[in-house]
Amino acid sequence: MRGNGISYDTGYRNEFGVSTHEPWDPEVVARDLRVIRDDLHCTAVRVTGGDPDKLETAARLAADLGLEVWFSPFTGELTTADLLVLLADCAERAERLRLAGADVVLVTGAELSLFTVGFLPGSNGHERTEALLKTPREQLGPLLAQVPAKINDFLADAVRLGHLPGRRGAGRAQRVDRPVRERPPGPAGRRVRAGRAGAGRLPARVVGNLRNRGCGHGVRLHVRQLPPAR
Known part of the structure; x- marks a missing residue:
């Protein structure tokens, strides 16, 4: 184990507009x-959290304390198009932190299939969860079988949007595309290496570890300096 970490909530905003972190006080966050x-x-x-400004504030405060920062937008009820815009914004914020000397990991989402519109049937997270719980077993397999392609398409769009080369990984049920070679299994499932996505505006290496129990929940992207392309 290379380090000890914990999550810090800057405010998840649900479908009713209620935030899980109010009031927001940067001095309290720093404490x-x-x-x-x-x-x-x-x-x-x-x-x-779901607010990029609050995420960046907390991330910068953490970096100033010498902590490794996992920059992790956690959104609810966004469309994939809206989420891509937010991820591009967060990628640029994470890159600014990295350029300032921080050790940064960009996380492209959490519980994506349940909290993002379009991966599973249902107009909100409650309905999507109910669909998983109440779908007969013989129908659940075909339902979940549709998810990997949707997750792969979304992650490919996220990488192209940020122009980020790198690696991605997934639980076995996800079958993340474009593997070049497998890496040893970790606690979250298989790790695979994907080819470079092309030169881009963010000089970063991307390492993904898709943590999932069958539905496609998110991918971690480690932002690191890349050597110059040859």
């Missing part, structure tokens, strides 16, 4: 992050 470093002895923090 919380000092507790995470000094009292909990963490070396990394995953900052989650």
